[in-house]
Amino acid sequence: MKFKADEIASVIQKEIEDFRGQIQTAEVGRVIEVGDGIARCTGLSNVMSGEMLEFPSGTRGFAFNLEENSVGVVILGDYLKIAEGDEVRATGKLLSVPVGEALLGRMVDPLGNPLDGKGPVMTSESRPVEWLAAGVAERQPVKEPLQTGIKAIDAMTPVGRGQRELIIGDRKTGKTSIAVDTILNQKDTGVICVYVACGQRASSIAGVVEVLRANGALDYTIVVAATSSDPASLQYVAPYAGAAMAEYFMYQGKHTLIVYDDLSKQAVAYRQLSLLMRRPPGREAFPGDVFYCHSRLLERAVKLNKELGGGSMTALPIIETLEGEVSAYIPTNVISITDGQIYLEPDLFWKGIRPAINVGVSVSRVGGNAQTKAMKKIAGSLRLDLAAFRELEAFAQLGTELDKDTQAQLDRGYRMVELLKQRQFAPLHVADQVVAIYAGTKGYFDKVPVAKVAETEALLHEFIRTEHADMRDKLVAEAALTDEIEGKLKKALEAFVARLASKS
Amino acid sequence: MTEMRLKTRPDSVLEDPGALAVAGLYARSYLSAAQSAGIARPQDEMNAFVDEVLGRHVQFAEIIDSSFISRADKMAMVDRVVAPQFSEFFTNFIRVLIRHGRIELVSAIRNVMVRAQEEASGQKRVRIRSARSLSEESRRLLTEQLKNKLGFEPILQESVDESLIGGLIIQVGDSVYDSSLRSRLKTLSGRLVEKALNEIQSGRDRFSHPERD
Secondary structure: OOOOHHHHHHHHHHHHHHOOOOOEEEEEEEEEEEEOOEEEEEEOOOOOOOEEEEOOOOOEEEEEEEOOOOEEEEEEOOHHHOOOOOEEEEEEEEOEEEOOHHHOOOEEOOOOOEOOOOOOOOOOOEEEOOOOOOOHHHEOOOOOEOOOOOHHHHHHOOOEOOOEOEEEEOOOOOHHHHHHHHHHOOOOOOOEEEEEEEEEOHHHHHHHHHHHHHOOOHHHEEEEEEEOOOOHHHHHHHHHHHHHHHHHHHOOOOEEEEEEEOHHHHHHHHHHHHHHOOOOEOHHHOEOOHHHHHHHHHOOOOEEOHHHOOOEEEEEEEEEOOOOOOOOHHHHHHHHHOOEEEEEOHHHHHHOOOOOEOOOOOEEOOHHHHOOHHHHHHHOOHHHHHHHHHHHHHHHOOOOOOOHHHHHHHHHHHHHHHHHOOOOOOOOOHHHHHHHHHHHHOOOOOOOOHHHHHHHHHHHHHHHHHHOHHHHHHHHHHOOOOHHHHHHHHHHHHHHHHHHHHHO | OOOOOOOOOOOOOOOOHHHHHHHHHHHHHHHHHHHHHOOOOHHHHHHHHHHHHHOOOHHHHHHHHOOOOOHHHHHHHHHHHOOOOOOHHHHHHHHHHHHOOOHHHHHHHHHHHHHHHHHHOOEEEEEEEEOOOOOHHHHHHHHHHHHHHHOOEEEEEEEEOHHHOOOEEEEEOOEEEEOOHHHHHHHHHHHHHHHHHHHHHHHHHHHHOHHHO
16 A cells, blocks of 8 residues: 555645634533542533533543532543543533444443554444333344353253343352353354443453454454443443443344343442442442342343334343342342343352252243243253252262162253253354253163263264254254154164264 | 732632522522612622721631631621621621621622622623733624623623633633634544544555455
């Protein structure tokens, strides 16, 4: 590419000649108090709640408290550059973020500024951060499945497109892993993903981004990052900004998935802002509207009706509990807002059952509507069987002599638990899940030693892919376990078992 | 003792808005009480008290404002100092302020009162910031224009700020009309940078997506 200095000079000259400086009119006020990421200002008599304001240093903020004599402003950025007496300008716009295709594959802060060193985000479109969720008439029931690629979830707590499924658990129980696996599994499905990191360590965000990049998932993912070192204001805004970015695609009729990692930290950031703004504290010192803070965010996850394009936004909020305390304020709030929860337990995690999902407590209120026919058929009794197994297991620990049937039930239970374990970052296609779970529930794994179940499962997937690809393709295409496919599957599994027996 | 008190606040810093609101309340009450008492120019005594008494005798102002001196002592002082010189009406107003512990607001009350009266007579203050001091001619033109556009008699409060480079910034109440060269250059540079970024990005796309060309 040749560099023409004259050309550039003439372009700039033309630009300057065409420039008509218009008189700028603005509403202004003055800072009377600043500190801890907030400012109090006088003036600004016509400012709107949530309106974006600009300080002389270029730092932005938004009107949070409108009081009789002053306006409480939340500063989005460096508040140390703002001094008492500075002029504040109202911009006449609500706080908004850039949206569009240009954001895909990028890591941005909650205001849409790039953080990944890949240059500016080139988009002319923007969307307000706060947006009213679609109303009842604009929605349709959740009925399409969103495959997470995790056997235990897709079989027992299925997630539908437009659903809000909470991932809850103590620290280090694999909450983020489930969300990341789900994002990885959206490859080639056309689902656009947004990962909102709120109050996370910068190192763990970098880790997540690296996993996404290495697995080719960054191409359809936007990462919105507010680390623990960012001001509370940015941590508070991050989930809404992420939702706005996803909504842009949703209203174009596309399917989106958004992960809020995690909302307990956002609630803490909101508590900090509210207390600094002298809003009265309530339970656990959270402000009275912390429920609304989460409910209005999660209501934005929706399956739109056909007239609006039928797009969807599936939300996977994450909540971190302390010592399994789900009855704390924020966990109960979010549990009551969402359409179900995936409950992760440290005990299971340390027993090696990973993902450490507690099957009894985890639910999905959308249920079978969000499953393919094939999965619905085979997973129907899985939950109950596993619950019965857990009871038996506790009983068997007493060392009593068991009759043959009970022992068989126990043995199958052990194998099912083993079969539902899954490696991190290795999501499975729903057809493979169906094959594995079918084989487990119908007893094809009964002869396999418990320790070898995982290994055998991998062999089974390979066997089906290489030798019964037509059956698998059909299962993928029809997504239902018709008599024909089931017959073929049975034959394939019998052949597989026979081969295993001949090898050993 | 006439030495000036050290100025500790910059001009840009406003008084406590809560205190201003209270001062407004007292100012309105004072004016309406004066009206019902049939006093013609209540602001004269107020101005005299603030400028001549408090302004000239800083120590007296300090004593009056001080919270270490009891209200009874302040009352006695008002009886000795204010009562003989001022009308009964004004002295009573000062007594009310002392009894309510609001005497330190007296200058603020005066300011609010002046503004209120200006507004009542169709006048309004307009802050004008310019790069150079205004000539008599431009001042006259400006006043005329403002009067036509805004529909009130402007009271110009001029200040010179060389960093504006050229042009004017006019502030009426909370609204600012900015036609300064500084802001225009800022907008222009923003626009040029944006354009350059677009160029750079499209140039980069040419390398990463060659099929587009």
